[in-house]
Amino acid sequence: MDLLQSFQKYWQKEFGQLSPANCRLLLAVSGGVDSVVLTDLVARSGFDFVIAHCNFQLRGEESERDEKFVRSLGVKYDKQVLVKKFDTAQYADAEKISIQEAARVLRYDWFSSIIHEKLANCFIATAHHADDAIETALMYFFRGTGIKGLTGIQPLQQKRSLIRPLLACRKQELLDYAKAHGLLFVEDTSNNTDKYTRNFFRNQLIPAVKEVFPQVEENILHTISRLNEAMVLYEQAVRLNLSKLTEQKGNEIHVPVLKWKQAKPLQTITWELISAYGFSAAQTAEAIKLLDAANGSFLQSPTHRLIRNRNWMIIAPNMPAAVAHMLIGEKDKDVEYQNGRLAFETRDWKPGAKETLNTEALLDASEIRFPLLLRKCKQGDYFYPLGMQKKKKLSRFFIDQKLARTEKEKVWVLEMDKKIIWVVGYRIDDRVKLTDTTKKVLHITYLPR
Numbered sequence: 149m150d151l152l153q154s155f156q157k158y159w160q161k162e163f164g165q166l167s168p169a170n171c172r173l174l175l176a177v178s179g180g181v182d183s184v185v186l187t188d189l190v191a192r193s194g195f196d197f198v199i200a201h202c203n204f205q206l207r208g209e210e211s212e213r214d215e216k217f218v219r220s221l222g223v224k225y226d227k228q229v230l231v232k233k234f235d236t237a238q239y240a241d242a243e244k245i246s247i248q249e250a251a252r253v254l255r256y257d258w259f260s261s262i263i264h265e266k267l268a269n270c271f272i273a274t275a276h277h278a279d280d281a282i283e284t285a286l287m288y289f290f291r292g293t294g295i296k297g298l299t300g301i302q303p304l305q306q307k308r309s310l311i312r313p314l315l316a317c318r319k320q321e322l323l324d325y326a327k328a329h330g331l332l333f334v335e336d337t338s339n340n341t342d343k344y345t346r347n348f349f350r351n352q353l354i355p356a357v358k359e360v361f362p363q364v365e366e367n368i369l370h371t372i373s374r375l376n377e378a379m380v381l382y383e384q385a386v387r388l389n390l391s392k393l394t395e396q397k398g399n400e401i402h403v404p405v406l407k408w409k410q411a412k413p414l415q416t417i418t419w420e421l422i423s424a425y426g427f428s429a430a431q432t433a434e435a436i437k438l439l440d441a442a443n444g445s446f447l448q449s450p451t452h453r454l455i456r457n458r459n460w461m462i463i464a465p466n467m468p469a470a471v472a473h474m475l476i477g478e479k480d481k482d483v484e485y486q487n488g489r490l491a492f493e494t495r496d497w498k499p500g501a502k503e504t505l506n507t508e509a510l511l512d513a514s515e516i517r518f519p520l521l522l523r524k525c526k527q528g529d530y531f532y533p534l535g536m537q538k539k540k541k542l543s544r545f546f547i548d549q550k551l552a553r554t555e556k557e558k559v560w561v562l563e564m565d566k567k568i569i570w571v572v573g574y575r576i577d578d579r580v581k582l583t584d585t586t587k588k589v590l591h592i593t594y595l596p597r
Contacts, residue, residue, distance in 0.1 A: 151325045155189045158316040162303045172270045173197040179214040182275035184333040185322045191225050199229045202255050204236040217334050232258050248344055276301050276312045279319040282368045283349045292429035294419050299379055300372045386420045401463040409439050425452035425463050457552040464554040478518040488596040497589040509570045511580045513588035521563040531568035532578040
């Protein structure tokens with residue numbers, strides 16, 4: 149069976165629902181042999197496609213040569229070529245990540261934007277092959293991972309509309325196909341150095357292991373195949389266990405500490421629970437230690453925090469670093485902000501009307517001077533809670549209200565002349581309350597999101 153037949157057979161097995169009649173492809177083409185062969189196989193199989201090329205501007209003239217070559221492929225196959233230039237080094241430095249990671253993020257973010265903004269009903273196709281899957285599985289193994297990381301690269305990522313139709317092909321098969329069909333391609337000279345992690349595995353580690361185990365690559369591919377089968381049963385068991393353990397509350401996940409501590413096997417359940425929220429395998433042990441930590445202790449990933457809150461563990465999105473402020477003028481009647489909306493109304497006060505509720509503030513209008521400042525609470529804030537003649541720090545007020553750390557971070561206050569007149573959604577300040585002499589009331593309604 150030649151490579152074209154193998155390609156089409158694998159396509160039918162993994163992506164049988166996608167055909168030239170109902171599927172358009174966005175091909176990620178670098179100009180190397182892998183992506184050139186993918187382009188030819190896709191064209192010979194009758195698919196409509198658009199070529200996308202990333203110029204990461206990391207190799208000077210060589211990067212420009214690659215871009216020019218990929219544009220020539222568009223002419224050869226009579227297809228549109230989209231090119232994007234990235235200042236990859238600057239992005240990596242700004243985000244404090246490796247060049248490899250920066251290139252990956254920039255590449256996939258751009259691809260996703262193309263199919264969402266320009267190419268509806270389109271799938272991204274990359275030229276990852278079996279040798280890439282071997283290297284990826286080994287890299288995850290040495291880095292530390294769960295069973296999923298050992299299954300290598302997956303052929304389909306539905307959420308990202310991403311397919312990898314060459315995963316059944318070995319690198320040598322691609323080289324042989326290119327030679328047999330006279331396909332030109334460009335060589336990335338950086339692949340010959342060990343500067344990047346993957347190159348070290350490809351050029352040094354795997355060849356060294358082959359001296360002891362000549363069939364190591366085939367053995368790893370067989371192991372990946374068996375692990376993928378086992379993964380089906382594993383994921384079913386994990387979903388069942390996590391469904392019994394977790395409670396969804398808004399955009400947070402709440403887990404009873406005692407239930408988490410009793411989960412078996414603890415390390416596996418902990419990893420599967422936190423890995424979906426950006427935590428690394430190395431943080432699994434730290435997460436387990438957090439189960440016995442003091443109230444308010446937390447562990448952070450790039451996107452989330454795991455917080456010990458009394459008898460609960462809470463997984464919550466990271467809060468934005470910047471503190472927002474909004475000035476509110478006397479004529480403002482409706483104010484939208486991060487937590488919801490505030491509606492303002494000034495009217496005559498009728499004795500005997502309802503008192504202030506948590507979601508409403510009834511303030512003596514004669515005591516109010518605009519503009520008001522709506523802002524997030526901050527350390528050191530205090531006010532005079534309604535009914536009290538002494539000031540109280542918000543930190544102590546939050547403890548009295550039994551607010552979790554994530555709930556505290558969502559609290560906003562309304563400030564006038566540098567004094568808090570309402571902890572929005574909780575309590576007004578005693579100094580602006582209604583009295584027997586009140587004539588007009590400023591009625592503020594809080595409508596949370």
